Amino acid sequence: MSSEKANETILDFERRGLERLQIMPGAAELCGFLDSKKIRRGLITRNVKQAVDLYHQRFDIMFSPALSREFRPYKPDPAPLLHICSTWDVQPNEVMMVGDSLKDDVACGKRAGAFTCLLDEKGKYDSADFAKVDLEPDFKVASLAEVHTLLETNFDLMP
Template identity: 80%
Template sequence: MPLSSLSKSLLFLHPKRPFHMANRTTPRARLRGVVFDMDGTLTVPAIDFAAMYKAVLGDDEFRRIKAENPCGIDILHHIENWNPDKQLKAYETIADYERQGLDRLQIMPGAAELCGFLDSKKMRRGLITRNVKASVDLFHQRFGMKFQPALSREFRPYKPDPAPLLHICSAWEVLPNEVMMVGDSLKDDVVCGKRAGAFTCLLDETGRYDSPDYAAVNLKPDFKVSSLAEVHSLLEEHFDLAP
């Protein structure tokens, strides 16, 4: 059966777990919940991460680390071993950029509609972010959407460690392979999902992950979309949505 144009744009094949198109002879995988990243996924990107990293690391160190890490800089892990005074200053800088981002917080187009669709199917929805709990609380309050559990940076270890996603699966009493992780970061969201054993969907609005810089990355998402609106069709086409 030929792939539809939509499926071609969404589907990535993983070498260790090829994902076959659902048809009359291949049953669709059961999906019981969806876990979302927040910044850049449920909300419009509002933090200038490059400027934040430069402020924390300095220009020279930022360029060096960026050249060594084409998938992006993991600033939280990078500063974990700094001396306490230097680390405290780094956290204060990060927190300042995050506060500025809160002032500009906007819901991502398609997020409300996607959550409404999941609610109509009685599907669980959770949230994992490397931002602080205050940001999650503001998100819930401002946009009237509730994700449960909603794990912030205070939960350790944080993404890309699979621990937060496994914690949510345990709270839901479901298997990791019955859950999908949706996020805009290959190094955080996709790696977290893959390590946990969940399905993964990468939100890539601008096509940045089509760059040759990412061609050699071992872990690929099961799906890749350019908007949250595409996730609705993806779920209906490829999964048996069972609460």
């Protein structure tokens, strides 16, 4: 298969995925809490920009900046998170990277010098395989709903 044909297959697959785009459980509530505290939120995703734009329109929840996979280099490189920190004029130790991948999200956050929170909805990372990982998250939650409590319990949330 040519690389052109492969890319077209991937794009077609992603286009079909856009039709099924859903918001994660707890995301709207977490964003409402962040808004109430005037806490900014950015997005770093491996999805295409078109998916990010559709997400913003469909769910009326905005992330700024919202970095799609067109931003290079992408996670696990710390560049996207450092770019967001620079845009916001904050230090990496003033932000938290929340994500569902140890090797991408937690690695990106740790390498940038940020706090990290692993979202592990299915308990995948409870197994012994992950007992000794290079980059351990600072926090681990089973749902986005838990992030709200984690933030209030562990941080001084000044607007």
